[in-house]
Amino acid sequence: MIYNRTCVPLHLLEMNLARIHDKHKLRKFWEQKIESHSQMMGHEELRMKRSALSKLRDEWVERLKVRNQHLEILYEERVRQAQRIHRGLGIWVP
Secondary structure, three states, X not given: OOEOOOOXXXXXXXXXXXXXXXXXXXXXXXXXXXXXXXXXXXXXXXHHHHOHHHHHHHHHHHHHHHHHHHHHHHHHHHHHHHHHHHHHHOOOOX
């Protein structure tokens, strides 16, 4: 049996080195996977920001706000008009 300077059989030392090597390969593999995934997520986020869909959604939200304001103004005008008519007829309106 062959020994090295630390009195550990050489075949055991080689096995430990193989395990360490495998551990580093495995760690490197997963670090690359995580890095790749992070890059993909970044690209996807950028794509979503550039998307026309979000711009369209913002436009529609603005249109709906304007529409709701317009409808509210129309409603208030009709209420005032009805109140004037009721006052003209002598009907009490709160």
